[in-house]
Amino acid sequence: MTTIALKTRSRTDWLIVHCSATRASATVRAADIRRWHLAQGWADIGYHYVICRDGTLETGRPEGAVGSHVRGFNQASVGICLVGGLDPNGKPENNFTSEQFACLHTLLGDLKGRYPGAQIRGHRDFSPDRNGDGKITPNEFIKACPCFDVTQWLASHPLS
């Protein structure tokens, strides 16, 4: 097991949604992602939560620890990973199950209750705004992750 100590996070400004970038047919669980991340030499799985294809919520890194999921923002964010996001050819695709979206909605409601000041975004929203128009547009995405528009989804599924 790991001997690298995790650091405690002092603030939570962002709740950041990711995907595992695996095909819809792949039944990936938190234990698998933890194994991949440990193999890269990381202290632990990079995300705090993993939402499996069947909508099961699994815990990753302790919620109060600094994660490893978005460059420059790990000190102030919680990372949530939806399993899936690639089509059979390995291209980005919004192929998450209704159970996953339901679980994400409940989890975000819970987290927002505990971190009322935190803003909810997708990983790709942290790409640089290259043309400086104040919007992160698809041509500027450094990654497709999480393969759907989190802000748009929240607008149509508001947290109560």
Ligand SMILES: [Zn+2]
């Ligand atoms: Zn991501």
